[in-house]
Amino acid sequence: MNILVCISNVPDTTSKINFIDENKTFDTNGVQFIINPNDEFGLTRAIWLQQKSGAKVTVVTVGDVSCEAILRKCLAIGADQAIRIDTVPTDGFYVANQLADLCKKENYDLIIVGRESIDYNGAMVGGMLASLLSFPYVSNCIHLDLDGSTVSLQREIDGGKETLSANLPVILGAQKGLVEESDLIIPNMRGIMQARQKPLSIQSPSNIEAATTVEHFEKPNPKGPVKLIDANDVDSLIELLQNEAKVL
Amino acid sequence: MPVVVYVESHNGVIKKAGLEVASYGRAIASATQTYLVAVTFNTDDASILNIHGVDKVYNINTKGDSFFNVDRYSASLVSIIENEKADIIVVSASADGRYLGPILAVGAQAAYFSNVVALPSSYDPLTVKRSCYTNKAFNKSVSNKRRAVISLSSNAFGLKEQPSSAENLEGEYSTSKSTLKVTAVDKVTDKVTIADADIVVSGGRGLKGPENWHLIEDLATVLGAATACSKPVSDMGWRPHSEHVGQTGKPVASNLYIAIGVSGAIQHLAGINSSKVKVVINNDPEAPFFKAADYGIVGDAFEVLPKLIEKLKAIKQ
Numbered sequence A: 001m002n003i004l005v006c007i008s009n010v011p012d013t014t015s016k017i018n019f020i021d022e023n024k025t026f027d028t029n030g031v032q033f034i035i036n037p038n039d040e041f042g043l044t045r046a047i048w049l050q051q052k053s054g055a056k057v058t059v060v061t062v063g064d065v066s067c068e069a070i071l072r073k074c075l076a077i078g079a080d081q082a083i084r085i086d087t088v089p090t091d092g093f094y095v096a097n098q099l100a101d102l103c104k105k106e107n108y109d110l111i112i113v114g115r116e117s118i119d120y121n122g123a124m125v126g127g128m129l130a131s132l133l134s135f136p137y138v139s140n141c142i143h144l145d146l147d148g149s150t151v152s153l154q155r156e157i158d159g160g161k162e163t164l165s166a167n168l169p170v171i172l173g174a175q176k177g178l179v180e181e182s183d184l185i186i187p188n189m190r191g192i193m194q195a196r197q198k199p200l201s202i203q204s205p206s207n208i209e210a211a212t213t214v215e216h217f218e219k220p221n222p223k224g225p226v227k228l229i230d231a232n233d234v235d236s237l238i239e240l241l242q243n244e245a246k247v248l
Numbered sequence B: 001m002p003v004v005v006y007v008e009s010h011n012g013v014i015k016k017a018g019l020e021v022a023s024y025g026r027a028i029a030s031a032t033q034t035y036l037v038a039v040t041f042n043t044d045d046a047s048i049l050n051i052h053g054v055d056k057v058y059n060i061n062t063k064g065d066s067f068f069n070v071d072r073y074s075a076s077l078v079s080i081i082e083n084e085k086a087d088i089i090v091v092s093a094s095a096d097g098r099y100l101g102p103i104l105a106v107g108a109q110a111a112y113f114s115n116v117v118a119l120p121s122s123y124d125p126l127t128v129k130r131s132c133y134t135n136k137a138f139n140k141s142v143s144n145k146r147r148a149v150i151s152l153s154s155n156a157f158g159l160k161e162q163p164s165s166a167e168n169l170e171g172e173y174s175t176s177k178s179t180l181k182v183t184a185v186d187k188v189t190d191k192v193t194i195a196d197a198d199i200v201v202s203g204g205r206g207l208k209g210p211e212n213w214h215l216i217e218d219l220a221t222v223l224g225a226a227t228a229c230s231k232p233v234s235d236m237g238w239r240p241h242s243e244h245v246g247q248t249g250k251p252v253a254s255n256l257y258i259a260i261g262v263s264g265a266i267q268h269l270a271g272i273n274s275s276k277v278k279v280v281i282n283n284d285p286e287a288p289f290f291k292a293a294d295y296g297i298v299g300d301a302f303e304v305l306p307k308l309i310e311k312l313k314a315i316k317q
């Protein structure tokens, strides 16, 4: 079984978000980059399949050389090989097309993306990739069961969950629940050493035109100070929420 | 070229998020001097769309396939979009809307914009404002395609009324070759969901343990609110994962968000920031949440909550 896990290189969750170049570019100064948290849940689930049934796990990222650090981390976590498609991603459609072209060359049985990246927040690459390849897609995936060539999956929906089935190849959008936080694999020394020997191949991008262009970024307007209400005076809080904020 | 909105319904009844995309679609149709088409599935009575300015309704009967089938829904919508020659399509930010959007966009050869927070600032080329970096920033994005699918953030536009008398048509439920099948749905029906709620009441580690959650639940009940929690609370199993909100949990875009015993870590705030009004109750005046909130009480949750619940009960009676 061949598994592809798509990895997005994102700013660490505590990063201060700033822009430079007349608000056209994200300021990477002092920012640490991590594996997108949703992708890490997906990678962990893939490693379980590798350990259980010898599946081969490939990780891929569409990005420039600065993304190699997180690819090495994925290899240290246990992925067998890594691919970097050497281009700066411009939008989700562009990324989905690059990934689709890779998938058309290779035969992956299971393709895992994150539910959403925490930088672009498109929640779009998985669905687009599925649509481009005509593969079934399950977003917000919290459970995966493999039985030969059929899979049973669960999707988190508003107020509950849904159970689905499909035939491989399948694309799933990973999130917490597929594995738990405590299941995440922290690379050990041996893993880190081995990762240096594992293949990381660099592929050239396909010629694709992005569907959208970001003109510039904006930060939210600074907020006024909090209105403090005495703990013994909940009446005032209710009054303010009713008459000033008009939300009750 | 008309605007097409996908209006969601649940058990035959149109959801509030569906009326919001209709209101938003109406505003776009008016600005671009065209008409508004709504597409809905298995809706018993679509007449409420006449309050929100819809000119034409396609109601699609899925004939026994009662589950949301993303591939068939997408194919059905694509065929209406093609027939109507629509250029702008709007879906809501519900779990289903966000699932459908990118698949629909590729199917309809459209650009896709998620998390859109306002009306387009230009139509030629289409330019929208969307949130990114988990609500820590916005970007102005331009479409490079003739057609676009917009996924509108919850509560970003609100409900607007404009009377119309819609023409009612029956839409065709398209087939698909996909092997994907929904086999079961397990939904708690008697509770307000975080996605649908106007008010969300959220508890953090400051509540000390699951045995105290009746306070959160009682407050939510009297307010008709959904309940939520911080990440450690769900990690420790005090509450189900589905209640975890924040950067790595569910996004919240309610009108009112009440956080109790939540410190206000950057990852928590990121996910709830787009809520309109934020209230914090915390016994530590230095808790970072006070910097993000509109209203705050410095106090012990175990003293403040019973009083607050009691007063609200008295008012609501």
Ligand SMILES: Cc1cc2nc3c(=O)[nH]c(=O)nc-3n(C[C@H](O)[C@H](O)[C@H](O)COP(=O)(O)OP(=O)(O)OC[C@H]3O[C@@H](n4cnc5c(N)ncnc54)[C@H](O)[C@@H]3O)c2cc1C
Pocket: A013, A037, B203, B204, B205, B206, B207, B229, B230, B231, B232, B233, B244, B245, B246, B247, B248, B249, B260, B261, B262, B263, B264, B265, B266, B267, B268, B271, B281, B282, B283, B284, B287, B299, B300, B301, B302
């Ligand atoms: C990669 C990553 C992703 C993350 N994603 C998320 C996320 O999506 N969502 C999320 O919530 N967190 C997330 N976190 C965790 C986040 O950093 C915080 O640890 C978490 O939000 C803290 O939860 P808390 O506020 O419930 O607990 P604490 O930080 O322990 O805060 C408890 C608060 O309760 C107050 N308190 C104590 N007793 C009382 C009382 N009697 N009455 C009133 N107040 C009281 C305290 O003053 C304190 O402020 C993430 C972290 C990482 C590293």
Ligand SMILES: Nc1ncnc2c1ncn2[C@@H]1O[C@H](COP(=O)(O)O)[C@@H](O)[C@H]1O
Pocket: A006, A007, A008, A009, A036, A038, A039, A060, A061, A062, A063, A089, A092, A095, A112, A113, A114, A115, A116, A117, A118, A120, A121, A122, A123, A124, A125, A126
């Ligand atoms: N540049 C990229 N390279 C590889 N995979 C990506 C990239 N960007 C996004 N993805 C994948 O698509 C998922 C959803 O991303 P997004 O649509 O941006 O929210 C991520 O969790 C990744 O799995």
